[in-house]
Amino acid sequence: MVTESDTGSIQVEIIPSRFLLPATAQKLLNEIYGNGGIIRIMIHGPNLPRSVPYGPGRGSPIDENRDLLIEVGGQAFELSVKVGRIRLELESEKYYEGLKAACERALPISFQIRRGKFFHTRQTITDYAKYGKVEDTRILGLIDPKAKQDRLAILSEENVAVHDEER
Amino acid sequence: MAYTPQYYPGSTSVGINRRKHMSGNLEKLRDIPEADVVAVMGHRAPGADYSSTHPPLKEMGEPDCPIRQIVAPTAGAAAGDRVRYSQWTDSMYFAPSIPYWRSYWGAINCKGCDPGTLSGRQIIEARERDIEAYTKAQYDSEMTDVALCSMRGCTVHGHSLRLEENGMQFDMLARTEMGSDGNVYAVKDQVGIPLDRKINLGKPMSEAEAKKRTTIFRVDGIPMCGKVGARKYDEAVDALHHMWELRSKWGFRPE
Structure with a gap:
């Protein structure tokens, strides 16, 4: 059990x-x-x-x-x-x-x-294409895979790591 | 004795409504002015001339044909109008007409039209002045509830979606809106181009009224089998099984 x-x-x-x-x-x-x-x-x-x-x-x-x-x-x-x-x-x-x-x-x-x-908990290829390597897994599954990244609204005071400048 | 076609089997309220729709013997619930219907359709400005694809039949000199002598042309065909369309989306949440029943109504009652049924919408094509008359008939009769049905030439999404909080069918393009006075207003034509004025379509049906007038079988409304727990199914299911059997066996000839 x-x-x-x-x-x-x-x-x-x-x-x-x-x-x-x-x-x-x-x-x-x-x-x-x-x-x-x-x-x-x-x-x-x-x-x-x-x-x-x-x-x-x-x-x-x-x-x-x-x-x-x-x-x-x-x-x-x-x-x-x-x-x-x-x-x-x-x-x-x-x-x-x-x-x-x-x-x-x-x-x-x-x-x-x-x-x-x-x-979802594991990063998909779409996630990689959109965010690069995801450090903060909280952003996974928050937006539709086909949606643009601007659909994600980050309202938290804490710094959420979304690195896309490298791409 | 005159023969009256039965059109659809069954004694449930949905069966009775389906018969009513197919026979064309419909109750008139509202009277939307013709100019407003034309504006919502959006093919021509109200009062403008009809565009045509050929000269009036009288001027054309038709060939000697027995069929043409038997069948009188519709007003639109006689004048040589362009073929236009009106397309409806009816909510599956107990809209009075579901796509197939608009088509049956059109095919049985409207001369010179081409109805087409899709999963969540229904289109009728006909000569322009004919389709205007047919659309007005649909708008005015009990086939249409102004909250649960709307005319949508494109972006038809809405049939299988939940209703909005105010009881309207969801519309991405916001072609109709619920006014503060409880009336539904058309603010855009069927393809989403804003109208120069709001068109009052009247009050929507209550939920109970829509359930009473609907032609959709649903387990949370009237199921197709008739009364739940009855020993005998409604005739509609018997007829459906009969048709299914004949269609399955059609052409099968074991020697």
């Missing part, structure tokens, strides 16, 4: 039953941030292009998708996806119940929350 360590980090996925408006996303993220214990977090959902990507209207601006600024923990950043899923890693098991309660407070709709393994 394998006994899981109760001191290690855990990974959690939160799936609301509907896509969140930016205001609700901000509320939810602030509640999650207030709960504490976050090692890293990923916001996932369909892309919100700033202009029509193809078709006869290609290039027409989509003003509704611009300046979707949200403020989390005192720092503002721009949403580029419709929030449909949040994956995060918590320092330990003890933050899990608080996280559930935070979601219940912030979300006006039903949601699923589950534990599992959602971030």
